[in-house]
Amino acid sequence: MCVEAKRLLRLALGPVLMLLSAVALAAGGEVNQVNMSPGVTEVGREIYNLHMLILWICVIIGVGVFGVMFYSIYAHRKSRGHEPATFHESTKVEIAWTVIPFFILIAMAFPATSTLLDIYDNDDADMDVVVTGYQWKWKYEYLNEAGENVSFFSNLRTSQSEIYNSEQKGEHYLLEVDEPLVLPADTKVRFLVTANDVIHSWWVPELAVKKDAIPGFINEAWTRTAQEGVYRGQCAELCGKDHGFMPIVVNVVSKEEYGEWLATKQAEAAQIKELMAQTFTMDELMERGKAVYDRNCLACHGAGGEGGVGTAIAGSAIATGELSGHLDIGVNGVPGTAMQAFGGQLNDVDMAAVITFQRNAFGNNMGDMIQPIDVFNFKKG
Amino acid sequence: MGDHHHGPAKGIGRWLFTTNHKDIGTMYLWFSFAMFILGGAFAMIIRAELFQPGMQLVEPAFFNQMTTLHGLVMVFGAIMPSFVGLANWMIPMMIGAPDMALPRMNNWSFWILPPTFLMLASTLFMEGGAPAFGWTFYAPLSTTYAPPSVTLFIFSVHVLGLSSIMGSINIIATVMNMRAPGMTYMKMPLFVWTWLITAFLLVAVMPVLAGAVTMMLMDIHFGTSFFSAAGGGDPVLFQHIFWFFGHPEVYIIILPAFGVVSQIIPAFSRKPLFGYDSMVYATASIAFLSFIVWAHHMYTVGMPVAGELFFMYATMLIAVPTGVKVFNWISTMWRGALTFETPMLFCIGFLILFTIGGFTGLMLSIAPADFQYHDSYFVVAHFHYVMVAGAVFSMTAAVYYWLPKWCGRMYNETMGKTHFWISFIGFNLTFFPQHFVGLAGMPRRIPDYALQFADFNMMSSIGAFIYGASQILFLYNVIATIVSGKPTSEEKVWDGAEGLEWTVPTPAPYHTFETPPRIDPAHAHS
Numbered sequence: 024m025c026v027e028a029k030r031l032l033r034l035a036l037g038p039v040l041m042l043l044s045a046v047a048l049a050a051g052g053e054v055n056q057v058n059m060s061p062g063v064t065e066v067g068r069e070i071y072n073l074h075m076l077i078l079w080i081c082v083i084i085g086v087g088v089f090g091v092m093f094y095s096i097y098a099h100r101k102s103r104g105h106e107p108a109t110f111h112e113s114t115k116v117e118i119a120w121t122v123i124p125f126f127i128l129i130a131m132a133f134p135a136t137s138t139l140l141d142i143y144d145n146d147d148a149d150m151d152v153v154v155t156g157y158q159w160k161w162k163y164e165y166l167n168e169a170g171e172n173v174s175f176f177s178n179l180r181t182s183q184s185e186i187y188n189s190e191q192k193g194e195h196y197l198l199e200v201d202e203p204l205v206l207p208a209d210t211k212v213r214f215l216v217t218a219n220d221v222i223h224s225w226w227v228p229e230l231a232v233k234k235d236a237i238p239g240f241i242n243e244a245w246t247r248t249a250q251e252g253v254y255r256g257q258c259a260e261l262c263g264k265d266h267g268f269m270p271i272v273v274n275v276v277s278k279e280e281y282g283e284w285l286a287t288k289q290a291e292a293a294q295i296k297e298l299m300a301q302t303f304t305m306d307e308l309m310e311r312g313k314a315v316y317d318r319n320c321l322a323c324h325g326a327g328g329e330g331g332v333g334t335a336i337a338g339s340a341i342a343t344g345e346l347s348g349h350l351d352i353g354v355n356g357v358p359g360t361a362m363q364a365f366g367g368q369l370n371d372v373d374m375a376a377v378i379t380f381q382r383n384a385f386g387n388n389m390g391d392m393i394q395p396i397d398v399f400n401f402k403k404g
Numbered sequence: 405m406g407d408h409h410h411g412p413a414k415g416i417g418r419w420l421f422t423t424n425h426k427d428i429g430t431m432y433l434w435f436s437f438a439m440f441i442l443g444g445a446f447a448m449i450i451r452a453e454l455f456q457p458g459m460q461l462v463e464p465a466f467f468n469q470m471t472t473l474h475g476l477v478m479v480f481g482a483i484m485p486s487f488v489g490l491a492n493w494m495i496p497m498m499i500g501a502p503d504m505a506l507p508r509m510n511n512w513s514f515w516i517l518p519p520t521f522l523m524l525a526s527t528l529f530m531e532g533g534a535p536a537f538g539w540t541f542y543a544p545l546s547t548t549y550a551p552p553s554v555t556l557f558i559f560s561v562h563v564l565g566l567s568s569i570m571g572s573i574n575i576i577a578t579v580m581n582m583r584a585p586g587m588t589y590m591k592m593p594l595f596v597w598t599w600l601i602t603a604f605l606l607v608a609v610m611p612v613l614a615g616a617v618t619m620m621l622m623d624i625h626f627g628t629s630f631f632s633a634a635g636g637g638d639p640v641l642f643q644h645i646f647w648f649f650g651h652p653e654v655y656i657i658i659l660p661a662f663g664v665v666s667q668i669i670p671a672f673s674r675k676p677l678f679g680y681d682s683m684v685y686a687t688a689s690i691a692f693l694s695f696i697v698w699a700h701h702m703y704t705v706g707m708p709v710a711g712e713l714f715f716m717y718a719t720m721l722i723a724v725p726t727g728v729k730v731f732n733w734i735s736t737m738w739r740g741a742l743t744f745e746t747p748m749l750f751c752i753g754f755l756i757l758f759t760i761g762g763f764t765g766l767m768l769s770i771a772p773a774d775f776q777y778h779d780s781y782f783v784v785a786h787f788h789y790v791m792v793a794g795a796v797f798s799m800t801a802a803v804y805y806w807l808p809k810w811c812g813r814m815y816n817e818t819m820g821k822t823h824f825w826i827s828f829i830g831f832n833l834t835f836f837p838q839h840f841v842g843l844a845g846m847p848r849r850i851p852d853y854a855l856q857f858a859d860f861n862m863m864s865s866i867g868a869f870i871y872g873a874s875q876i877l878f879l880y881n882v883i884a885t886i887v888s889g890k891p892t893s894e895e896k897v898w899d900g901a902e903g904l905e906w907t908v909p910t911p912a913p914y915h916t917f918e919t920p921p922r923i924d925p926a927h928a929h930s
Contacts, residue, residue: 054856056844059776074773081763089756092734096752101674101741108739111676120731121724128720131770136713138772143709158549186852188458196457198854216706221545222639224704224779228845233775235705237640238544239633242706255854259704259779259847261538263545264465267850332465361549 060228063250063275067231069138077131145243148213152204156216156223156236156258157368158361159265159322163204166215171289176368177202178318179268183326186268198255201318203272207281208251216242220363221263227256227271235260251275263361264332265322298372299395305379308392312380315373320381323361328385332361337385346382346391350401353378371398411914420515423507424914425492428514430810432489433803435517437879439481440796442525444872446474451834451868454861459852467851468536469528475539479657480564481521483795487660488513488571490802491599493810495575497905497912498593500584500921505577513570520563527553538849540650543631543642547623554624558617565610572603572610579603584904586923590684593903594677597684598663601691605652605659608695613649616642640705647698655694658790659687661798662729665751667903668805669733672748673740674900679732686725686732693722703774712771719769726762730755745898746820750801753828754793761789764839779849782842788835797827800878807882808897812911813889819881826874833867 061071099105153164157176164174180199184190193199206212216225218236225244226233234244256271276284303311317326323333328342336342341349353374356364365374372395382389412418412427422428449470453461462470492510496503504510527534532551535541546554579600583592592600619642622628629635631642662683670677677683699707699715707715733755742748764786768777777783800823808814837860842848846857853861896906908916 053844055840055859056856057840059843060845070772070776073770074767074776077767077770077773081766085759085763088730088734088759092737092752092755095734095737095739096742096744099673099737099739099742101743105739105741107674107741109675110739111678111736112680112682116731116735117679117682117728121728124724124727128723132717132720135716135770135772139709139712139716142772142775143712186459188460192457192855194855196855197852221549222542226779226845226847228776231776233704233778237633237705239639240706256845257847257850261468261542261545261849263536263549264468266468267464267847267852 062229062231063248063252063254064229064231064246066138066141066246067229069134069141070231073134073138076134080127080131142244145213145245147211148245149210150207151213151215152206153215153217154204154225154236156218156220156225156262156269158220158263158363159258159269161204161223161225161258161269161271162219162368165285170286171292173285173288173292175202175288176318177204177272179265179270181268183321195255197268198257198270198272200270200272203253203274205274205276205281205284206246207278208275209247209249209278211245211247214244214246216244222260223258223262223269224260225256225271226259227254227273229254229256230273233259248275251277268322295370295372299370299399302394302396303372303375303392305383305392308376308379309383311373312376312378313384315369315377316380316384319365319369320377328381328387336381337387339387342381342385342387343389346378346393347401349382350374350378350393350398354398354402366402371395371402374398421511423503423511425496425504425507425510426810426912426914428504428510429489429492429494431514432485432492435514436482436484436486436489439477439485439521441875441879442521443474443477443482444875446470446477447868448872450474451865453851454853455865456862457853457855457858462851464851465533465536468538468849469534471849472535472538472541473524473528476524476535477521478791479539479653480561481517483657483791483799484568485517486799487599487602487657487795488568490595490660490664490799490806491571491575494806494905495578495596495599496582497908497916498596498903499579499582499587500904500917500923501578501582502915502917504574505582506574509570510574513567513574516563516567520560520567523556524560527556530556540646541620542646543620543623543639547620547631550624555621558621561617562614565614568606569610572606575599575603576607584917584920584923590681591923593663594666594680594683594687595660595663598659598666598687601687602656602659605656605691605694609649609652609656612645613653616645616649619645640702643702643705644699647701648695650701651698652691652694654787654790655690657795659691661754661795662687664798664802664805665733665754668747668751668801669736669755671805671898671901672743672745672751673737674742675736675740676902677732678735678738679728682728683732686728689725690722693718693725697722700769700771700774703771704778716769716771720766722769723762723766730759730762741900743900745804746815746817746824747801747805749821749824750797750804750827753824754797754801757789757793757797757831761786761794764789777842779847780842781838781846781848784848785835785838785842788838792835793831800827803882805898806905807885808889808892809905809910809912811886811889812891812893813885814892814897815881815885815889819877819884823874823877823881826877827871830867830869830871830874834864834871835867837861837863837867 059071059074061068151166153166155162161177177200180201181197185192216234216236218238223236224233225236230246232244232246234242252275254273258266258269323331324336325331328336341352354366356362375393375395375398379392382391453467530553532553534553535557537546537550579596619630623630623632629637631637631639666677666683697715697719700719703712768774768786804815804820841857841860846853893910895910904921
């Protein structure tokens with residue numbers, strides 16, 4: 024008893040609850056949330072206040088207009104014997120209901136303009152993060168931090184079995200990623216938003232940031248919050264098949280914690296550099312390759328390499344053909360198709376691992392493998 | 405031609421070769437209803453998939469094809485042709501003309517539609533599937549990343565544009581040249597006025613749409629880079645061009661609806677339309693403003709702040725003439741003698757729900773707030789309040805209102821009212837909760853969603869099935885009326901109705917006003 028019964032009850036009570044909670048401040052991500060969340064930023068609160076102001080103005084006008092109409096429906100019905108009047112124009116009232124709304128609009132325009140200017144105030148940022156939209160994941164790159172440059176991809180973590188209902192859905196179903204964007208609290212962060220393929224849109228309601236990610240263009244947005252926490256969002260612009268499956272998770276932590284996190288990431292990046300010079304065993308490459316495959320290839324090529332949007336990898340001419348041809352497609356993609364150039368997305372270790380994996384999994388028992396240094400040399404040409 | 409009346413030709417030839425405005429109007433109306441059912445079927449698939457979280461019925465790629473085709477079929481196949489059909493039937497009868505000014509072109513502009521939609525629907529069976537980039541088909545998703553069927557889609561859009569332009573030229577020519585003596589512009593029924601203005605909008609913007617899809621075609625097949633940054637082009641350019649068409653397009657859809665409501669409310673209020681002149685001026689103002697607000701669909705693309713402010717202020721202004729219209733309709737009802745037959749019920753439904761859609765439109769016009777609303781379900785709720793409760797409700801009202809004049813039989817009033825109430829409840833159950841999920845952060849055009857949106861989505865889906873089912877009742881009622889409705893031969897089917905169409909016999913004969921009627925110069929507009 025259940026969840027179903029409870030849900031039906033909630034469904035029935037829904038309209039009542041809505042009215043009750045419509046006026047209360049709703050925090051984000053709540054079940055059956057009915058209103059915009061004021062979020063955790065100053066701009067977010069400004070937007071929320073503006074939203075509520077306009078909403079209430081509309082409600083008041085609506086009550087007035089519909090009140091008159093319903094009174095008329097009640098009082099001026101023929102069945103009550105009401106005789107029709109014959110008046111049909113009045114310049115005075117026409118002028119009144121042209122001019123008065125005009126002034127109401129002017130009153131709305133002031134707070135709207137000031138909030139908009141705040142949204143556009145991208146100056147004096149303490150740090151910059153490049154956000155790049157890919158089909159169907161986000162890449163984050165921290166600019167100008169001292170030390171090793173940090174950048175990583177952020178993929179949906181929800182499993183296919185949850186999506187296809189063979190497993191219980193988790194609490195943050197579709198709103199969880201393998202690696203969240205980590206930001207320090209109390210810091211003005213400027214986002215430089217762009218895209219690699221089609222147009223995406225980076226939206227985190229709690230941070231009141233939504234900016235289109237457009238290939239070939241760099242848009243600016245910014246946020247600053249004192250409140251530590253996890254904030255979740257999604258891609259807002261239709262970007263193809265898995266538009267619904269590229270969430271955003273932002274983890275806002277204290278400055279100290281951010282410093283530690285950054286140091287770890289930098290150490291990892293340095294480690295990758297070292298790894299690139301190493302030689303791996305087949306087992307190491309296969310293990311790493313499977314993880315890379317699941318994150319990057321599975322959506323199009325299927326869990327068993329059977330294909331889908333992309334071609335099948337199991338038994339494919341590419342995966343069972345020349346190694347260099349296989350690597351070429353991995354690094355450079357197939358222009359004009361959904362097969363992206365992964366050369367810039369995967370480091371050489373991951374690339375070597377996934378190519379090796381594809382050649383030796385799904386029944387493709389090629390037995391050959393490729394090392395990071397080979398990928399590096401291939402990219403160099 | 406002799407002075408005898410001759411009726412329609414026999415057999416299929418009557419419909420294929422007809423130049424009669426009533427025949428063509430009828431074909432447009434049936435065609436648009438068929439498209440309404442098809443587009444509705446797509447919507448049912450969408451709502452069935454969204455009934456619960458998780459993927460159940462269709463794959464994400466197919467889901468995107470459904471949202472795309474639903475939008476295209478409803479906008480270009482259902483709503484627009486239905487109002488063209490209504491214009492064909494009613495404009496000559498309202499201005500005392502014997503037919504449309506360009507009857508052969510009229511035939512052509514209808515008959516190119518069915519093959520076009522057949523072609524568009526056939527893309528579902530193509531390799532790579534139907535267009536899956538949304539009805540707004542933003543580049544480069546619709547160019548570099550599009551399925552091969554995009555070429556057929558482009559061809560369809562060209563032909564639809566051709567049909568619309570021909571239809572509009574016909575309406576402009578008819579209204580300008582064929583009004584009965586004494587029918588001055590400021591005596592024309594408001595439906596004629598709104599359509600005249602709509603026709604100008606269509607002639608102005610359909611070529612822009614044709615330009616946009618032609619540039620797509622060039623990008624896809626001929627190596628140009630209009631919309632590809634890699635080749636020096638600009639993906640945002642596509643959006644500017646699209647919305648320069650797209651914003652007037654939404655008024656193309658809603659202005660004739662305003663016209664219908666302005667005919668029906670006075671009839672059942674038994675009182676002339678309040679503020680006729682201001683209604684005409686308000687319609688013209690809306691049409692003008694529609695050309696300078698397009699970028700309010702693009703507040704998040706990264707326009708300069710000055711551009712944002714301009715488009716925000718201009719968009720907010722639209723509330724003024726739209727408000728004038730709503731106030732005038734309510735003043736028309738005020739102190740009338742109201743009755744609530746089905747057409748009036750749909751008009752009152754229109755009035756309430758369209759106004760709610762107008763309010764959310766005003767909210768969306770506020771650029772900073774739109775940063776939260778944009779591309780969320782709040783937008784989906786907004787435009788369905790305007791498109792469905794606005795355009796479709798008024799079209800339904802029009803069918804009930806004029807059907808007795810068209811076929812000389814009365815529809816079943818109880819069934820009509822039942823249709824209204826089921827529609828009204830189903831519609832609100834579908835779209836009102838979408839405001840909530842949108843504000844709570846659910847993006848549009850997603851095939852699956854986070855768990856906190858589950859209850860409202862289920863509500864929405866149940867509402868959609870109810871609304872969808874109520875259209876079957878509508879179809880049944882209309883067919884039953886035509887086949888076996890209670891015959892009526894009263895010229896004025898509704899006692900409060902005014903206008904030339906109510907002076908011809910019922911059912912309206914195949915040819916009306918072969919000699920122009922005389923309009924009493926003292927008589928006010930109708």
